[in-house]
Amino acid sequence: MRSPRLLYGLYERRLTAQLDPARVPRHVGVILDGNRRWARALGNPASHGHRRGADKISEMLGWAEDAGVQIVTLWMLSTDNLQRDPDEVAELLEIIASTVDSLAETGRWRVRVVGALSLLPPDVAARLEKAVERTADVEGLHVNVAVGYGGRYEITDAVRSLLLQYAKDGASIEDVARVLDVEHIAEHLYTKGQPDPDLVIRTSGEQRLGGFLLWQSVHSEYYFCETYWPDFRRVDFLRALRDYASRERRLGR
Secondary structure, three states: OOOHHHHHHHHHHHHHHHOOHHHOOOEEEEEOOOHHHHHHHOOOOHHHHHHHHHHHHHHHHHHHHHHOOOEEEEEEEEOOHHHOOHHHHHHHHHHHHHHHHHHHHOOOOEEEEEOOHHHOOHHHHHHHHHHHHHOOOOOOOEEEEEEEEOHHHHHHHHHHHHHHHHHHOOOOHHHHHHHOOHHHHHOOOOOOOOOOOOEEEEOOOOOOOOOOOOOHHHHOEEEEOOOOHHHOOHHHHHHHHHHHHHOOOOOOO
16 A cells, blocks of 8 residues: 555646646745644644744745746735734744745845835844845845735835825826826835736635735736645645646736
8 A cells, every 4th residue: 555655745746747837827926824723723822833834935935946936925924913912923023034034045035025114123124124135136036025014005005105206206196196007006016026926825724815915916816725824735836836727817808
């Protein structure tokens, strides 16, 4: 009788062989959900789940590289999460900062932070910014780390930035209203200069976006996985890619 490990390996190779490189998403967004529930199910504190979830990130980025994905956006902390118990938030921020430091130290990925750094403690924001600077010349997989991120907050920030830019140039509100279009706002989003996500994956069984990449995901395909993020496996990722490849993308048309 074949062992479960052997069967798992065979299934993984089968999924990989089924993937058409021409139909792999260029940009994948991932909502890393379920850390707290995973820890609670084992009788452990939330921090244990957050650490285990953080440990999963570099592994998942390797899977994305192998598949030919070019950009991955990871939602690690929302603006709503900042309202949780202060001790849990402080622990989570330390885990996130350490994780981003580790990603930058590999020299393997180009890291970018998307979110409102002004909402974070100054020392955490500074660590994240330094990590981004260290990877500025890296040409590998682009990794967006969404920290202090909320979709509504991002759009508000984008409009505010746009208005301030026009005001600096001496334009009036009436001037802005006459020329404002979708592309103007897109140029001020946290992900400006990047293609919108083709595929958004959410773990833990929750079937909602919660405001993740609210503007950018208008034409994205969604994949909801029952597995909690700390237990997310390569086969789960490959299934998501296979499901994406099987869909007919209409892009709103």
